[in-house]
Amino acid sequence: xxxxxxxLRTLIATGSVAGFLGVWALLGHAGHLAQVxxxxxxxxxxxxxxxxxGDRLPSALQPLPSLPRSGLAVHPRLRTGGS
Amino acid sequence: MKxxxxxxxxxxxxxxxxxxxxxxxxxxxxxxxxVAALEAxxxxxxDTSELAQLNRASGRWFRASTELFDMIQQAHNLAQITDGLFxxxxxxxxxxxxxxxxxxxxxxxxxxxxxxxxxxxTFDFQAIQLDPETRSIRxxxxxxxxxxxxxxxxxxxxxxxxxxxxxxxxxxxxxGDMFMIGWPAGEAAWHVALEDPRDPAxxxxxxxxxxxxxxxxxxxxxxxxxxxxxxxHLIDPRRGQSAExxxxxxxxxxxxxxxxxxxAKALLIAGPGQADYIAARQPDLxxxxxxxxxxxxxxxxxxxxLDVAVEYA
Numbered sequence: 001x002x003x004x005x006x007x008l009r010t011l012i013a014t015g016s017v018a019g020f021l022g023v024w025a026l027l028g029h030a031g032h033l034a035q036v037x038x039x040x041x042x043x044x045x046x047x048x049x050x051x052x053x054g055d056r057l058p059s060a061l062q063p064l065p066s067l068p069r070s071g072l073a074v075h076p077r078l079r080t081g082g083s
Numbered sequence: 084m085k086x087x088x089x090x091x092x093x094x095x096x097x098x099x100x101x102x103x104x105x106x107x108x109x110x111x112x113x114x115x116x117x118v119a120a121l122e123a124x125x126x127x128x129x130d131t132s133e134l135a136q137l138n139r140a141s142g143r144w145f146r147a148s149t150e151l152f153d154m155i156q157q158a159h160n161l162a163q164i165t166d167g168l169f170x171x172x173x174x175x176x177x178x179x180x181x182x183x184x185x186x187x188x189x190x191x192x193x194x195x196x197x198x199x200x201x202x203x204x205t206f207d208f209q210a211i212q213l214d215p216e217t218r219s220i221r222x223x224x225x226x227x228x229x230x231x232x233x234x235x236x237x238x239x240x241x242x243x244x245x246x247x248x249x250x251x252x253x254x255x256x257x258x259g260d261m262f263m264i265g266w267p268a269g270e271a272a273w274h275v276a277l278e279d280p281r282d283p284a285x286x287x288x289x290x291x292x293x294x295x296x297x298x299x300x301x302x303x304x305x306x307x308x309x310x311x312x313x314x315x316h317l318i319d320p321r322r323g324q325s326a327e328x329x330x331x332x333x334x335x336x337x338x339x340x341x342x343x344x345x346x347a348k349a350l351l352i353a354g355p356g357q358a359d360y361i362a363a364r365q366p367d368l369x370x371x372x373x374x375x376x377x378x379x380x381x382x383x384x385x386x387x388x389l390d391v392a393v394e395y396a
Binding site: 061076 | 086088092093094095097099235254256257258259260261273274275276277278279280283286288289290297298299300301303304332334347355358359371372378379380381382383
């Protein structure tokens with residue numbers, strides 16, 4: 001029984017050391033990758049411009065009422081629409 | 084209100100002014116000459132323009148005119164405040180996308196480069212060096228600028244200030260990028276039609292604006308076919324290619340035309356996910372975006388400053 005306990009202790013200790021070293025190596029490798037390939041520079045939205053999950057529009061943007069096309073008979077000379 | 088219309092910068096130019104007819108006519112004539120001179124100075128389609136000389140001098144210090152230095156300095160500030168979404172150093176990308184001659188020529192004869200576009204060089208416009216004392220500019224080696232994203236607004240404001248020498252109430256529109264001075268007689272505001280980007284002949288809304296600037300950037304007008312690929316002139320400086328955006332146009336209102344024009348472009352590139360965040364950098368800015376269904380979206384500032392005049396319906 002004692003011999004069995006000692007074998008079990010040895011197995012647990014060996015496994016722990018191997019697992020620790022494995023995780024250490026993985027973390028070290030991941031850190032190396034992070035240094036070589038930094039994330040692309042993107043503009044991070046401000047926390048204040050929170051959005052509802054699934055809704056990509058910031059809450060500050062508001063829809064404007066659509067006007068009936070036939071209703072806009074006035075066509076002033078000053079127009080903006082890009083060039 | 085008297086009007087004068089002509090074509091410059093591959094765009095329709097509209098001058099509007101109130102006052103004595105003889106004075107206004109003299110003002111219109113003066114402004115026509117000014118616009119022609121400024122276009123010749125800032126165009127990228129002429130080897131003799133000052134902009135072309137600056138581009139050829141990249142890597143070296145270039146002593147600029149007061150006008151060019153002012154425009155580049157404003158562009159530099161606007162590039163910083165928009166996180167680089169406004170960036171005039173995209174000329175290489177524009178040309179590789181096929182926009183290597185004027186839009187009037189492209190519409191008439193098609194693009195020169197019809198093959199698959201090659202990857203353009205990208206630059207950090209904010210790396211340019213400016214020396215205000217000597218009005219000198221140094222572009223990093225290889226960088227070339229296109230001022231199409233700021234020049235029309237800048238020229239419209241400059242021309243309006245010139246026209247104001249002849250009329251205290253006047254406006255200048257350069258392809259829809261405009262600057263207004265004073266208040267029209269008997270009116271509470273300037274009435275400006277907001278075009279539907281899906282059909283520019285249609286009007287989506289009437290804007291009632293005070294003195295200042297309004298500018299619109301759209302991806303539906305300056306488009307062309309490059310091989311199998313459809314391109315437009317709004318380059319996303321992060322990718323060096325035509326921007327992929329959910330909006331068709333953005334109209335910006337600001338105290339100065341260069342600011343309105345630059346932000347209209349930056350916000351169109353930013354799209355609905357980031358536009359509000361970018362616009363917040365400029366407290367006196369308001370904007371209206373139009374999506375692919377024709378739905379208009381406004382910032383809070385736009386709702387406060389603009390009146391979409393439903394009474395016109």
